[in-house]
Amino acid sequence: MTVAVVGCGVIGRSWIRVFTRAGYPVRVFDVSPRAVEQALAWHAEAAARDGRGGTVPQGASTLAEALGGATWVQESGPETLPAKQALYAELDQGAPPEAILASSTSTLDMTEIARGLRGAGRCVVAHPVNPPHVVPAVDLLGGVATEPEVLARATDFLRAVGQTPVVLRRYVPGFLLNRMQAALVREAISLLDAGVADADAIDAVIRDGLGLRWALMGPFGVANTNADGGVREYFTRYGASFRWLMDDLGGTPSFDAATIERIGAGVDAMYPGVSHEDLRAWRDRMVERITTLKADDRP
Ligand SMILES: NC(=O)c1ccc[n+]([C@@H]2O[C@H](COP(=O)([O-])OP(=O)(O)OC[C@H]3O[C@@H](n4cnc5c(N)ncnc54)[C@H](O)[C@@H]3O)[C@@H](O)[C@H]2O)c1
Structure with a gap:
């Protein structure tokens, strides 16, 4: 080859x-x-x-x-x-x-x-x-x-x-990855725009919350471990709550200059004094370490 x-x-x-x-x-x-x-x-x-x-x-x-x-x-x-x-x-x-x-x-x-x-x-x-x-x-x-x-x-x-x-069995815009990402980014911006929380809080709920489990399992795998009876019990019990939340989610943001500036200021405050280059290198280093850990300890 x-x-x-x-x-x-x-x-x-x-x-x-x-x-x-x-x-x-x-x-x-x-x-x-x-x-x-x-x-x-x-x-x-x-x-x-x-x-x-x-x-x-x-x-x-x-x-x-x-x-x-x-x-x-x-x-x-x-x-x-x-x-x-x-x-x-x-x-x-x-x-x-x-x-x-x-x-x-x-x-x-x-x-x-x-x-x-x-x-x-x-x-x-x-x-x-x-x-x-x-x-x-x-x-x-x-x-x-x-x-x-x-x-x-x-x-x-x-x-x-x-x-x-x-x-993927067929083409959809964004394929799997960017489609899933867009669903989450849409809600993140909607929450920021509506003034519900600041950028750091919105990022923290992923970085120190959902994202920790998502490095190991996807949304279905996580749901499977969230109820003693597994994913069937979880979605049977909480399906109605999820539907209520899904109906309440925000729409497509405009990405106007004011919104982008609000996101920019929020991110600047998260990493004061750390260069963009150092941040990227740290991200890549940590992803490699997480990947190695996952390979070392499988369920
Ligand atoms: N940057 C990302 O985050 C990302 C992620 C996933 C996929 N992609 C995709 O990867 C592809 C490249 O993106 P990128 O970010 O590396 O862009 P880039 O601009 O950094 O690189 C594109 C390269 O293609 C070269 N090029 C232009 N015409 C060419 C030709 N006819 N033959 C050979 N080379 C030619 C350019 O000189 C340039 O070096 C795009 O299709 C993009 O959608 C990008």
């Missing part, structure tokens, strides 16, 4: 580390040679820091060079439908017939990206959480033309490189 990483900005460079530490040969292409240079330098630092070894990625000066012999192509170019369609036409033309063409797209439908391509059957969305070398979940789905065998191979490959593919 050889991997081609096409587009190596924030997401592409992190994917490089996923594939190299799993032992795969990786070739990296970007329309900007400077982006390739920066991604390879970023990768060298990340590999030195995590100490997990792996292969050394190679830069490619043309797309054809990156695609030669590839069995997995991870596309992480710009997020517009015309850009993805143009890039996919090139990938389908240049990649070996057995290669799977996986897109990191956050929002787009593979049915549209791959429409009319001869190799539409081998195209999948593999949408990561940022940054994928730290957070393993990947939304995985095809378009209408994607072959089931390709999805099965993609699932196996993503597992083999240490990610957690979550398979």
